[in-house]
Amino acid sequence: MKRAWTSPMLLVFSGAAGAAGLFLTGSTVWAVVTLLFFLLLAGTHSPLVFPRPVGALEAERRSAADGRPVVYWRPGCTYCLRLRIRLGRDARRLHWVDIWRDPAGAATVRAANQGDETVPTVVVAGRPHTNPDPAWVREQLTG
Structure with missing residues (x-):
């Protein structure tokens, strides 16, 4: 069960880290876009799609x-x-x-x-x- 969620969770954490970095540099729009992109990727790689x-x-x-x-x-x-x-x-x-x-x-x-x-x-x-x-x-x- 845990292994099925490893990839989606890594994508969420990577997206959050990337978005946080962009937000701290003042790129709020790009931070939101990055986070949404990684959330979409995580969703498509999760067991929830099936x-x-x-x-x-x-x-x-x-x-x-x-x-x-x-x-x-x-x-x-x-x-x-x-x-x-x-x-x-x-x-x-x-x-x-x-x-x-x-x-x-x-x-x-x-x-x-x-x-x-x-x-x-x-x-x-x-x-x-x-x-x-x-x-x-x-x-x-x-x-």
């Missing part, structure tokens, strides 16, 4: 019942964020597993990627797909 994760076993059970793909991801992953943003509202229809919170999910990803924790790994009908095109993932929801 739908609420479930455990790997629960995601696999749900996927077997409804046929929807399972997405294995981790906070701070640029490719995971790209997938999440490009899916838009459709992202909520997938089952998301945070591999930093769920050791079984991390093991599934390692098994699918020759020992590497490469994410996003999307499992559709029991077959893993590493860093698939978001358009393809969306097609799996309609098909």
Whole structure:
């Protein structure tokens, strides 16, 4: 849980430090812009951007019942964020597993990627797909 928030918190503290330095030199506008930029970065790299994760076993059970793909991801992953943003509202229809919170999910990803924790790994009908095109993932929801 703590590891998921490390990157966003470092971004917040860095932005606050940079903004404080700019404020002390009299650049109030740039201080505000800097702080807002770093807050935006922290928000996009936080787990809050993603739908609420479930455990790997629960995601696999749900996927077997409804046929929807399972997405294995981790906070701070640029490719995971790209997938999440490009899916838009459709992202909520997938089952998301945070591999930093769920050791079984991390093991599934390692098994699918020759020992590497490469994410996003999307499992559709029991077959893993590493860093698939978001358009393809969306097609799996309609098909």
